[in-house]
Structure formats: C-alpha cells, structure tokens
Amino acid sequence: MSTRPHYYDHQDLPRFSEIGQASEHLARKFFDYYNAVFEEGALTAREKSLIALAVAHAVQCPYCIDAYSRDALEKGSNLDEMTEAVHIAAAIRGGASLVHGIQMLNHANELGM
C-alpha cells in the first residue's frame, strides 16, 4: 500500500523530466516537441501561455494550472486576461455538454410520438 496521502503532489511537477528514466528516447522526443511548440511563432509566447492555461483548465490538470498560472504572469499577462482564458475553457466545456443536448433531442424525437 502506498504511503502517499494524495494522488496529486505539487512536488511531482519539478520531477516531470524523470519520466525519461525509462523509454528515454520517447521522453526526449516529447520534450523537444513540447519546447518547440511554445517558442515564439505566429503566436507570441504570451498568447501560447494563455492558451495553455485555458487548456490546463479544460483537461483539469493541476500541474499544468500551477505551471501556466506562473508562466502567464511571468510573460506579462494579468488576472483579467488569465480569467478570460479560463472562461473560454469553461464556455467550450459547457458548450460541448449543451450541444450534445441536440443528440438528446434527436433521440427523444425519434422515440416519442
């Protein structure tokens, strides 16, 4: 039985690279790709950071929320911008649920009289 009291531990975030202890070549490919994704490109590094923050909330990853809250602040974003990004995640998640209601309507219409 594990002695760890929680599934999530913030001390695990800085240990991310340890995933490369096995299948090191795959970890290297992943981190190379990851770093390339966040480089300045058609989108600024700050814009990418805000997108990452929104996605972090959509996938509900506490490590990512921790990392990209800090990253967004370091890149000069403010609380208004960060909150709007989270609302986008919430809107898309909520919208994704609600738009499936059309499937429910379709089924209801097919089953009903």
Place this chain on the structure above:
Amino acid sequence: MSSTGRILPTLQRRNAPLASTAEQRRRIEAACPGRFDEKIRSAGLWPLAATGIEILQINVGKRCNQTCRHCHVDAGPDRRDVMPPEVVEACLDLLEHARIPTLDITGGAPELHPAFRDIVMRAARTGAHVMHRCNLTAILLPNYSDIPELLAAHGVEIIASLPYFKARETDRQRGDGVFEQSIEALRRLNCLGYGQGGGLELNLVMNPVGTFLPGNQQQLETRWKDELLRRHDIRFDHLFTITNMPISRFLEFLEENGRTAEYMARLVNAFNPVAARGVMCRNTLSVGWDGTLYDCDFNQMLDLPVLEGGPSIFDVQPDVLRTRRIAVGAHCFGCTAGSGSSCGGQTV
C-alpha cells in the same frame, strides 16, 4: 513630508525581527537549497571579482514617500538615514578623480535628499553620465515639481519604477493611487522630451508583482510600450526587468506567506552561469548613505561591505576596488536566475 498611496510603517519603525540584517541573512541562508559560491565555482567564475568601476551608485538615503511591499531598502517616510554633506563631497570627488563614467543616484526617493539638486548639477558638470532612479510620485510632491526640468536641463537619464501598465497590479505593489500618479508623472516627463527619442532617456523598471520571476525583457518591453501608448499615450525608451530580491520587505512578504524556501529554490534552480558573468557588482561600486562601500545596493541592505579597497568612501582605494573580490551570499541567486537581473535589467 507628504507621502503617497498606502503607507505602512517600515520594518525599522515596527522594530520587526527582519529590521536586523543579521536576521535577514540567517533566514535567507537557512531557506536556500544551494550555495552561491559553489555555483559560481562550477560556472568557472570563482572567485567572483570586479572587472572595473563603470558605475558609481550612491544611495543618498532611505527616506521615501512610498512604502512598496517589495522594497529591499525598507525605505519609507519614517526613515531618517540621509547621506551627509561630507559623504556627498567624497562621492563627487571619487567620481571625478577616479574618472568613473556613470553616477547612478538611488535611494529611497533621491529627490528628498536636501542636496539632490546640487548633486545632479555638480555630477553633470564633471562630464559623467548621470542616472536618477525615480519612483515617479516624488516629483509630483509640493516643493519638488521643479526637479523634472532640472533633470532635463542636465541630460540626466531617468530610470522610473512601474511594475505594470495597469493600476491594480501597480497599486498592489506600490500603494493605492500610485499608478494614477505615476502616469501623470510620465506624461510630464514626456512633455519635457523624455522618452521621445531626442536624447533625454526615460527607462522603466518592472519588478514582478509577486513571487514569480520576470519574463523575457524584450518581449515585455514590446508589450509595455504598446499598452502604455494605447492606454495613456505614454512613450519610453527601454524596460528593465529586475527580479525581486529576498531582502527586507519582500523577505517579510515571503516569510508571512511561508514561501521563502519555495522562492529561494526557484532562484537556485534558475541559476544561469551566463547571467552570472554579467552581474552588476562586477562593474559597479555602491556607496551607502553613511559612506560605507559595497559591491551592490543589495549587499548594502544586508550590511555586507566590500571585502577590500574600503571599507569607506574616506579610505577608498580605487585601484584595489577595480579588481576586488565580491562579497556573495544566498541572496545573490536573485541576480543570476533566468536571464539575470541588475539595475540595468537582465544580464543575458
């Protein structure tokens, strides 16, 4: 003296434990997971030594009309430490006779020094480049409104503090209403020609409003310029990013929130040997209000005087100081994290 924004008593006024520099050093060292001397050694820079004296930075006193939450000086309206005339004379004498190219005037709010105007005029006459570190609100105080014109007349470079281009973030760090007044001051400076590309240089300094590191200086400068122009029609030359140092009131903030160890770990983990090569102590000599010599303003606030070539402006040995060994401690990780940090911004 008039003051600005939310004014808090200083650590010294409250007789807080962290008013003791020995206690500050003890807590910083205890919370730090690495040794700075070992990191410097691994970077091939040990012993860290000066490469010259390009900048004479004089801290003319700790009086200030603000009490910013991150202030490493513990400055405020209740401070009485003011550089006396004999120290001012010795500094100006060293500036001229040691042919130091730049005088950097800091504080507190340097404008509140009774001889500030005289210091500026005499320093400019030596031919040195003069820099003034300005909190922006002091130049709006009664009896100080002539100072921008004086600075402009003598071609003084202004380095002004503005942590963010919006009020909420700025006021959280610097006090209620400080942002609005800072914008008014920047407009005045723009009207005098500062920051307009005509030779009167206006640079902004941002310290993060919190326990995170500053981001890429160039990218932040681009955004600050866009936002300040769009929102307030304000122009400036460059943005300097400065990491918050775990000293005085920022250390108190960290301690109160139980984040000292976390912050120190972040600084240590972000150690950058390239940034270490460009740390400001290597080309700067810092003078305290009482004439004591230091490697930098941070060592000054921790009572860590120069190891050689001093200890005072009255027994200064310029040739020794130009190649002196630098006094270091755990707080130095603040200048070597990420892209580095100095009074002139990032060092990489």
